[in-house]
Each structure stands twice: as C-alpha cells, then as structure tokens.
Amino acid sequence: MPVNRNALIRYTTIDKCLRNQYRKWTLDDLMDACSDALYEFEGIDKGVSKRTIQLDIQNMRSEKLGYNAPIVVTDKKFYTYDDPEYSITQLPLSDQDLNKLNDAVEILKQFQGFSHFSEMSGLIQKLENKIYTEQSKERSIIHIDTNENLKGLEHLNLLYQAIQSRKVLKIEYQSFKARNRNSLYFYPYLLKEFNNRWFLIGRQKLKKNKFMTLALDRIHSIEYQEEMDFLDDPDFDPDNYYKHAIGVTVNEGLSPRTITIKLDRTHAPYVITKPIHASQKMIDKGQYGITIELKVIPNYELERVLLGFGPGLEVVSPPSLRKRFGELIKKSSDAYNKE
Numbered sequence: 001m002p003v004n005r006n007a008l009i010r011y012t013t014i015d016k017c018l019r020n021q022y023r024k025w026t027l028d029d030l031m032d033a034c035s036d037a038l039y040e041f042e043g044i045d046k047g048v049s050k051r052t053i054q055l056d057i058q059n060m061r062s063e064k065l066g067y068n069a070p071i072v073v074t075d076k077k078f079y080t081y082d083d084p085e086y087s088i089t090q091l092p093l094s095d096q097d098l099n100k101l102n103d104a105v106e107i108l109k110q111f112q113g114f115s116h117f118s119e120m121s122g123l124i125q126k127l128e129n130k131i132y133t134e135q136s137k138e139r140s141i142i143h144i145d146t147n148e149n150l151k152g153l154e155h156l157n158l159l160y161q162a163i164q165s166r167k168v169l170k171i172e173y174q175s176f177k178a179r180n181r182n183s184l185y186f187y188p189y190l191l192k193e194f195n196n197r198w199f200l201i202g203r204q205k206l207k208k209n210k211f212m213t214l215a216l217d218r219i220h221s222i223e224y225q226e227e228m229d230f231l232d233d234p235d236f237d238p239d240n241y242y243k244h245a246i247g248v249t250v251n252e253g254l255s256p257r258t259i260t261i262k263l264d265r266t267h268a269p270y271v272i273t274k275p276i277h278a279s280q281k282m283i284d285k286g287q288y289g290i291t292i293e294l295k296v297i298p299n300y301e302l303e304r305v306l307l308g309f310g311p312g313l314e315v316v317s318p319p320s321l322r323k324r325f326g327e328l329i330k331k332s333s334d335a336y337n338k339e
Contacts, residue, residue, distance in 0.1 A: 005042070005154065005158075006038060006042060006044070007056070008154075009034070009037050009038055009041055009042065009154065010034045010037070010038070010048065010052070010053070010056050011056060011059075011060060011065075011067075011088060012037075012088070012089070013030075013033050013034045013037040014030055014033075014034065014053070014056060014057065014060065015060075015069075015087055015088045015089065016033075017029070017030055017033050017079075018069075018071065018079060018080055018081045019081065019084075019086075019087055021080065021081075021084050024074075024078040024080070025078060025079045025080065026077055026078060026079070027050060027053060027054070027077075027079065028050075030053050030057075030079065031047070031048050031049075031050060031053050034048045034052075034053060034056075035047040035048045041151075041154055042221060043172060043220050043221035057071055057079070060088065067088050069081070069086065069088060070082040070083045070086055150196065150197070150217065151216075151217040152197075152198055152215070152216030152217035152218070152219060153198065153216070155216050155219055155222060156191065156198060156216070158222055159188060159191055159200055159216075159222070160191060162188050162222075162224065163188045163189065163190070163191065166230040166232060167188075167224045167225070167226075167230065168185060168186070168187060168205070168224070168225040168228040168229070168230050169184075169185070169186045169187075169188055169222055169223065169224065169225065170183060170184070170185055170186075170222070170223040170224075170225050171183070171184045171186050171214065171219055171221070171222055172219070172220040172221040172222075173214055173218055173219055173220065174218055174220060175215075175218055176218070181220055184204050184205075184214075185204065185205035185206070185225065185228070186200075186202050186203070186204055186205070186212075186214075187202045187203045187204075187205070187230060187231045187232075187233075188200055188201075188202040189201055189202045189203070189211075189233065189236055190202070190236075190238050192238075192242075192248055194247050194248050194301070195247070195301075197215060197216070197217065198215075198216040198217075199213050199214065199215055199216065199248045200213070200214045200216060200219075201213050201214075201238075201241075201248070202214075203231065203233070205228075205231075210252065211241075211250065211252065213248050213249065213250075243278075244256040244279070244295065244296050244297045245296065245297055245299060245301075246276070246277055246296060246299065246301045246302045246305055247299065247300070247301025247302070247304075247305075248301065249299040249300050249301055250297065250299070251297055251298070251299055254297050254298075255297070256279075256295045256296055256297050257295070257296070257297065257298060257318060257321075258293055258294070258295055258317075258318075259293065259294045259295075259296060259298070259315065259317070259318065259321060260283070260291065260292075260293050260315075260316040260317045261291070261292050261293075261294065261306070261313060261314065261315055261316060262289060262290070262291050262313070262314040262316055263289050263290050263291075263292065263309065263312060263313050263314075264288065264289040264311075264312045264313075265287070265288055265289045265290075266312055267289075267309050267312040267313065268285075268289050268290040271290070271292065272290070276292075276294060276305060276306075277294050277295075277296050279293075279294055279295040279296060280292055280293070280294055281293045291316070298321060303324075303325075303328070306325070307325075307328065
C-alpha cells in the first residue's frame with residue numbers, strides 16, 4: 001500500500017501523541033496536532049478532516065502498513081496505546097528484511113579493500129549491529145547519536161530525487177537572520193551532513209555564478225518546477241569544493257590560509273589521533289603540548305571547532321585570526337565576570 005509524505009507526517013504525529021501518556025487525546029486533539037504538523041513541514045494550512053484521522057487510525061491498527069498499532073479508546077472519546085512502550089518507529093525487522101540486510105552487508109564487505117569505499121566501514125558496522133540486535137535480542141553493541149526532533153529530515157528523500165533527476169526547485173526558506181520567508185528558485189547539486197545537521201548546496205536562479213548553502217531545518221516547503229530548465233555544473237566537484245573548508249561554509253574568492261595553533265598536552269593526543277582537518281601538520285612537539293598548522297579557509301565552523309578546545313588551544317597566527325579569537329574569548333570572560 002503506497003503511502004504519501006503527508007500521510008506519513010500524520011502517522012508519525014499521531015504516534016508521538018499517543019506515546020505521550022501524560023495527557024488524554026480526543027479525535028479533535030489529533031486533528032489539531034496533524035494540522036499543525038502539516039503546516040509546519042509542508043506549509044499546508046487547510047487542516048485535516050475528522051474522517052482522514054479516523055482512516056489513519058484504522059490503517060495504523062491494521063496489517064496494511066505492518067504497524068498493527070494497539071490503539072484503544074477509553075471513556076468512549078480518548079485515544080491511546082494499550083501498550084505504553086509501543087511506537088511505529090520501533091517495529092522489529094522481519095526475517096525477510098534481516099535476510100536482505102545480511103545480503104547487503106556481504107556485498108558491501110567485498111568493496112572494503114578499495115580506497116573509494118574506505119568510508120563505508122562505519123556504515124557496514126551499523127548494519128551489522130542492527131542485524132545482530134534484531135536477531136539476538138541482546139543489547140546494542142554500537143550506540144549511534146541521533147536527534148529525533150531535528151527538523152528538515154523529511155525533505156531528504158525529495159531533495160535526493162531532485163538532485164538525481166536534475167529538477168529545478170521552488171523553496172520557501174527562512175534563515176535565522178530573516179524575519180520572513182523567501183521564495184527561491186534553486187538548482188540543487190549536493191546534500192551534505194555536518195555536526196548532525198543537513199544542508200543543501202546549489203545555485204539560486206538569480207545568482208547563477210555563486211553557490212548557496214541552505215540548512216534543511218530552515219526549509220518550509222519544496223516544489224518541483226517541471227517547466228523550468230535545470231542549470232547543471234559539470235565542473236562542480238564536492239571533494240575539491242570542500243578541500244580547504246571545515247563544515248559546510250565555503251567563502252568563495254578567499255584563498256586557503258596557513259593557521260598555526262598550539263595545543264596543551266591534555267588536548268594534543270586527541271588532535272594527533274583525530275586531525276582537525278586533512279591538511280593538519282605537526283611542526284613542533286614538546287613536553288607541554290604540540291604546535292600544528294592547518295591550511296584552510298577561515299569560516300564560522302572553524303571558529304566553533306577551535307573554540308571547543310577552550311583554554312587548551314591558542315591561535316598563534318595569522319595575526320587577524322589570533323585577534324579575532326582574543327576578542328571572542330574576552331567577550332566570554334566578560335560574561336562570566338558580570339556581577
């Protein structure tokens with residue numbers, strides 16, 4: 001039974017409501033919650049009918065979607081799960097699904113020796129962990145950091161398909177600095193994840209010569225523009241584009257700069273085993289710490305990463321970046337020294 005995106009939003013919203021055992025949910029409450037979710041994620045403001053919610057509950061209860069949700073009605077008006085531990089997001093994999101995953105893992109393992117597939121080792125371990133957990137019923141061996149409340153993930157599949165099929169998009173977007181939403185006609189080229197957030201990289205129709213990065217959690221709606229021609233960029237290479245950058249912000253027109261950093265002996269082992277950037281070079285190692293060089297384009301993400309080391313890191317050069325960090329640290333110090 002095919003399920004469209006709006007229906008999935010309603011199912012997951014109903015699921016979240018019924019998992020909340022600390023309040024009682026009437027049919028009207030579920031209607032309001034689903035209407036709010038559809039407006040938030042899809043920009044649909046016409047609301048949801050009572051009949052639609054009733055059919056959703058009926059589908060969730062049935063085997064059509066594989067949910068078999070234990071939805072019951074108490075006092076003839078309140079909806080809840082008979083099993084407080086139930087959730088449609090925690091359904092076990094079927095034997096057929098597990099067999100398919102096993103086959104997929106075996107295929108992926110064949111490519112682990114090739115340099116192009118070196119980054120797949122983590123994915124393979126995640127899949128093996130899922131299969132092991134489902135089959136053995138033991139506790140998980142790997143714990144993956146997730147954020148279920150992260151907005152924008154519902155756009156991932158649509159954007160992936162748009163990039164693959166080269167579709168022009170009309171995107172309703174509101175940055176953190178903007179008071180209102182803007183409509184953008186956008187040529188999508190790449191999806192990128194950084195620090196547990198997803199971003200879309202491409203070009204705006206009115207600014208064809210400049211790349212633009214959109215955070216998925218700031219996208220309100222997306223529409224395909226079938227009648228518009230897609231402007232491709234065959235020279236766009238993500239590896240080269242991000243070669244001298246940390247994160248997703250690339251300040252075009254700026255050349256990479258050599259940044260010299262000192263780290264104390266507490267933080268040094270972490271940076272040696274997990275370099276801040278691929279360009280990292282150690283230029284001095286002593287009793288009290290290390291000195292390294294990075295060749296990167298300064299951006300917001302670089303600042304956040306370096307500031308995360310706190311007093312264990314000192315920016316030596318260039319002078320402009322050293323001054324910038326001194327100002328940031330002084331502001332932080334002033335905030336703590338207030339009466």
